[in-house]
Amino acid sequence: MDLQFSFCFVFFTFTAVFFLFSFSLYILRLNRCCNCDVCTAFITRSWAAEFVNLSDWYTHLLRKSPTGTIHLHVLNNIITSNPDNVEYMLKTNFDNYPKGKAFSTILGDLLGRGIFNVDGKCWRFQRKMASLELGSVSIRSHALNVVVDEIESRLIPLFSSVAENKDGAVLDLQDVFRRFSFDTICKFSFGLDPGSLKPSLPVSELESAFDLSSKLCAERAMAPSPLIWKIKRLFNIGSEKNLKESIKIVKRMADQVIKTRRETGFSSNNDLLSRFMGSISDDDYLRDIVISFLLAGRDTVASALTSFFLLMSQNPKVVKKIREESDQVMGETRDTLASFKDLQNLHYLQAALHESMRLYPPVQFDSKFTKQEDVLPDGTFVRRGSRVTYHPYAMGRMERIWGPDALEFKPERWIRNGEFKAESAYKYPVYQGGVRVCLGREMSLVEMKSVALCLIRRFDVRVVNPSQALRFAPGLTATVSGGLPAVVRPIDLQSS
């Protein structure tokens, strides 16, 4: 008994001393004492009196900065909206700006060694394999088939039933798009259908476990010190206990799918997992890879579609033009879905989606950690170990990048000589850019164009409060707090 008591005493004393020591080091490193205006406003949250979202405040500060770069000393975080800096960190000096240990520790329990969470050799291997797979013609047509199937069998029936309701039933667009993209990314990655957009709108166990895991991981990133969640994890208490349980469910389901696929054979299947199985025999590694894809392809697409439909409600002229263009390309019978070729010819629709993500990028900011001290092209000195963040949300709102009409929604700015013309990825890093540019860009555009078009051609979708300033919930991907309720009516062909 005495021995047990002594052991516990030594253990807890050691933990407490270690905690206090590490916490003091952390405070010193963060320069918590900085009392410059920006740091004071950040610590006291006084910015919230004037701005709806933290990203809006950063946008304001970045706009005022002559270089388009600011330094939040208390977080040892340099934030930039300068395209030259973005190009430098994502391409020119890529090796000096990895995701870093801080990021991979936060997401490590959920994503393991998945592509999102690793640097170096492990990342290079997955990147090579994934880009070969995602670039192949057969997987692209598989992706379109998955999307078309989900639209025909679930999305259109759901919207039709709401549109037929004479009492003007309201649909939360964000919730519907999250369910839609969860079903499609699971079918695409695993060949597994969670059925979350079925008419009864069931909450699948996998979906809610996945939601909770990504939410709690995002909360880890926002903790004032990583020690807080690390200690909670050590003792398996509070949010860390919930996180552990939800990750267990996600991994258990992924393991089950992998096991079944090994037993039944995978060579005739088209999903991403089956294709990776041909080259990887380590099932834990396979599971990590596929879970990364779920995270990458789910909330991003749902977020982009949600803000797109808010902008459509604010800009009926754009809706009219999208209908006119699609009638020209696909004919005026509006009960068919767009083919791959149709989608390529819909330049105005492509422009409208890009313009919408310029103002509301699904990934509002993205951070790297500096390996060696450095100087950015705009002259900003970067200490070793600093966090450097590029900020697509702020960049999309900068007059110095997009001109005096930067805050206006104008798809025309993407059209030259009647065709869509892409901008530099460093001016528009919505899909990141450079060496680690998003691998799902093409797939996401096919998915978003298909969904947007099928709804716009069939229904009149009006967001209930279109003039609202969107308030975003904290998280890895932009999510509107409280969702985006909309009224759906059958289309009036005369006036459209």
Ligand code: HEM
């Ligand atoms: C509107 C939709 C999307 C947007 C805005 C988007 C944006 C991004 C961004 C900003 C990154 C960089 C993240 C980081 O390194 O921290 C990224 C990476 C990635 N995305 Fe996407 N994404 C979208 C859809 C998709 C889809 C549908 C897939 C999968 C099919 C996908 C697969 C990936 C992968 C695998 C990476 C990691 C690339 C690497 O680290 O080398 N994305 N995406």
